[in-house]
Amino acid sequence: MQELRHLIASSILISEVLFLHFYFPLLVGPLYGVYKDFYISASLFLNSLVFVALFSSYVIAISYYFEYYMLYLFLNINIMNIDNIFSYFSGIIMFMLISIFSRRGINDSFISSLSKFRLKLSWKIIIFSSIMTFISIYLYKNFILILGILISYIIVILLNYTYLIPLQLLSWISLPYILSQVELPSLDLEGICFGKIEAVLKKTHLSFHRIRTNSMYKWSPLNGKYCININDNKNFNMIILGTSGSGKSFLAKKILEVGKLNYTIFDVHGEYDIEGIKRLDASKISINPLSLLGQSPRERSLEVAYVLKSLFNLGNIQTIDLSNLIFEAYQEKGIYEEDDTTWILDPPNFRDILVLLNRKKTLATNAQEINKYQSIEPYLSFITNKIFMYNSINISEIINNPVIIDFSKIPTLEIRYILIDTILRSILSYMYVSGQSKLRKMIVIDEAHFVLSKESGLQLMEKLFAEGRKFGFGFILISQTSEYVKKLIPNSAYIFVLNMIEPGELEYISKLLGGSDMDIYKAIYNSLLRLPKGLIITRDILQDEIVLVRSS
Numbered sequence: 001m002q003e004l005r006h007l008i009a010s011s012i013l014i015s016e017v018l019f020l021h022f023y024f025p026l027l028v029g030p031l032y033g034v035y036k037d038f039y040i041s042a043s044l045f046l047n048s049l050v051f052v053a054l055f056s057s058y059v060i061a062i063s064y065y066f067e068y069y070m071l072y073l074f075l076n077i078n079i080m081n082i083d084n085i086f087s088y089f090s091g092i093i094m095f096m097l098i099s100i101f102s103r104r105g106i107n108d109s110f111i112s113s114l115s116k117f118r119l120k121l122s123w124k125i126i127i128f129s130s131i132m133t134f135i136s137i138y139l140y141k142n143f144i145l146i147l148g149i150l151i152s153y154i155i156v157i158l159l160n161y162t163y164l165i166p167l168q169l170l171s172w173i174s175l176p177y178i179l180s181q182v183e184l185p186s187l188d189l190e191g192i193c194f195g196k197i198e199a200v201l202k203k204t205h206l207s208f209h210r211i212r213t214n215s216m217y218k219w220s221p222l223n224g225k226y227c228i229n230i231n232d233n234k235n236f237n238m239i240i241l242g243t244s245g246s247g248k249s250f251l252a253k254k255i256l257e258v259g260k261l262n263y264t265i266f267d268v269h270g271e272y273d274i275e276g277i278k279r280l281d282a283s284k285i286s287i288n289p290l291s292l293l294g295q296s297p298r299e300r301s302l303e304v305a306y307v308l309k310s311l312f313n314l315g316n317i318q319t320i321d322l323s324n325l326i327f328e329a330y331q332e333k334g335i336y337e338e339d340d341t342t343w344i345l346d347p348p349n350f351r352d353i354l355v356l357l358n359r360k361k362t363l364a365t366n367a368q369e370i371n372k373y374q375s376i377e378p379y380l381s382f383i384t385n386k387i388f389m390y391n392s393i394n395i396s397e398i399i400n401n402p403v404i405i406d407f408s409k410i411p412t413l414e415i416r417y418i419l420i421d422t423i424l425r426s427i428l429s430y431m432y433v434s435g436q437s438k439l440r441k442m443i444v445i446d447e448a449h450f451v452l453s454k455e456s457g458l459q460l461m462e463k464l465f466a467e468g469r470k471f472g473f474g475f476i477l478i479s480q481t482s483e484y485v486k487k488l489i490p491n492s493a494y495i496f497v498l499n500m501i502e503p504g505e506l507e508y509i510s511k512l513l514g515g516s517d518m519d520i521y522k523a524i525y526n527s528l529l530r531l532p533k534g535l536i537i538t539r540d541i542l543q544d545e546i547v548l549v550r551s552s
C-alpha cells in the first residue's frame with residue numbers, strides 16, 4: 001500500500017504546481033510576483049509535515065523535495081535555494097519536535113528497515129538496469145537528471161526488484177517510491193506459498209488497514225505471497241492456534257495441499273474429508289498398546305503404566321503395581337527382559353492382564369493384597385476393549401501414504417487417548433528403525449490439547465517434536481488454547497495464530513510474538529481480538545517481521 005501513499009503525495013504536489021501555474025495568477029492578479037514566493041514556502045512547509053506523517057520516514061519526506069524540485073523546473077521555477085530548503089526542513093523539524101513531545105520518539109521506518117535489509121545481487125538486474133541507465137544518460141544529457149538516475153540505479157541494483165528498472169528513467173520523480181521499496185520485507189518467495197501477505201506490523205503514524213491496533217505499531221498494507229521454507233528450518237514443526245471456527249483446519253489443509261506433502265491427520269472430531277485421501281475409521285482398527293515398540297518388556301510396562309497413570313490419575317503405588325502386573329504378563333507369554341530374542345513373540349493384551357489380575361486376586365492370602373488388585377481392576381476392565389486386542393493396523397502403510405484417521409466414533413475419551421498415544425508411539429518407534437531422512441511425513445494432530453493435557457501425551461509429543469526432523473517427520477499441532485503447547489514452542493519452526501478472545505491466551509500469545517516491546521504487544525493483542533476468519537498473525541523468523549497473512 002506504499003503505492004497509495006505515493007499517489008496521495010504526488011497528487012498533492014502536482015495539484016499545487018498546477019494550481020500555481022493556472023489559477024494562482026487569476027486569484028492574485030498583478031500581485032502574483034509578491035505572493036508566489038509565499039505560496040511556495042508555505043506549501044513546502046505544510047507538505048513536509050504531511051509527507052513525514054504519511055510515510056513515517058524523514059528520509060522519504062526529504063527525497064520528495066527533489067521531486068518537488070523537478071516539477072517546479074517545468075515551470076522554470078528553481079526551488080533549490082536556501083529560503084525554500086529552510087521552509088521544507090522547518091516542517092520536518094517541527095514534526096520531529098511534535099513526535100518528541102508526544103513521546104512517540106523519532107522513528108524513521110526507512111532507517112529501521114535498513115537494519116533488516118538483505119543484500120541479494122542478481123546479474124540479470126545489474127545488466128538490464130545498466131543498459132537502461134546508459135540509454136537514459138544518452139537521452140537526457142542533463143546533469144541533475146542524470147544524477148537522479150544514477151542514484152536510482154544504485155538503489156535498484158541493491159534492492160534487486162525487476163519492476164523498479166523502468167522507474168529509474170523518471171530520475172528524481174521516482175526516487176521516493178524506489179527508496180520506499182527498502183521497507184518491503186524480503187520474505188521468502190520459495191517454498192510452500194499457502195497465503196497472501198496482507199500487512200506488516202510497523203511503527204507508523206498512519207495506517208490504511210482495517211484492523212485497528214490502538215498502538216504506535218500499525219498494520220502497514222502489503223501485497224505479496226506468503227511462503228514458508230520448511231527445509232531451511234531447524235525442524236518441520238508448526239503450531240496453529242485460534243478459537244473455534246477461526247480457520248485452523250483450513251490453514252493446515254492449505255499447507256499440506258500446497259506443499260504436496262505426505263501426511264497423516266489425527267482427526268479427533270471427524271471434521272476432515274479431503275477428496276482422494278483415504279479415511280481410516282479408528283473404531284474399526286485394532287492395535288495392541290502392549291506391543292513392545294522396540295523397547296524391553298520392563299521399559300514398555302513402565303511406559304504403559306505411566307500412560308494409564310496420566311489418564312486415570314493413578315497413585316504411585318497403583319502405577320508400580322500395574323507396571324509389575326504388565327511385566328508379569330509379558331513373562332507369561334514367554335517374553336523375558338534378559339532374552340531379547342523373545343521380544344518378537346506375540347505380546348499379551350489388556351484382557352490377558354485382567355485374567356492374570358483375577359488369578360492373583362483369588363490366590364491372594366491377605367486383605368492388603370486383595371485391595372491392591374481391586375484398586376486397579378476397574379481401570380483395566382474399562383480399557384479391555386476389542387480395539388486393543390491385537391495389531392491389525394499397518395504403521396508403515398500409514399506413514400507411506402496420505403491418510404486421515406477418524407477417531408470420532410470411538411465411544412470413550414480414555415480409549416481414544418490410549419489409541420492415539422499408541423499410534424504416535426508406534427510412529428516414534430518406526431522413526432528410530434527407519435533412520436535419517438529428508439521430510440517424508442507431516443503428522444497433523446487436530447484438537448492437540450486433548451493429547452497434550454495428559455502428562456504422558458505431552459512428554460511423548462516433546463520427544464516427537466525434538467527428534468522428528470532427523471528422521472524426516474514434521475508435526476502440525478492444532479489447538480484452541482496455548483496452555484499445553486508452551487513447552488513445544490522452542491522446537492517449532494512456525495507458530496500461526498488466528499482469532500483469539502480469551503484474555504489469558506491473548507496475553508501469552510502477544511508476548512510470545514511481540515517480545516518485550518509493549519507497543520508491539522498491544523498491537524498484537526488488539527489485532528488478535530479483531531481477526532476475521534482466515535487471517536493469521538505470525539512472526540517471520542528470517543526477516544523478524546510480524547506479518548498478517550490470509551490463507552488462500
Ligand SMILES: Nc1ncnc2c1ncn2[C@@H]1O[C@H](COP(=O)(O)OP(=O)(O)OP(=O)(O)O)[C@@H](O)[C@H]1O
Binds near residue numbers: 247248271535551
Ligand atoms: N481463509 C479462508 N478462506 C475461506 N474460508 C475459510 C478460510 N478459513 C476458514 N474458512 C472457512 O471457515 C470455516 C471454519 O474453518 P475451520 O474449520 O478451518 O475452523 P477451525 O478453527 O478449524 O474450527 P474448529 O476449531 O471448530 O475445528 C470453514 O467452513 C472454512 O472453510
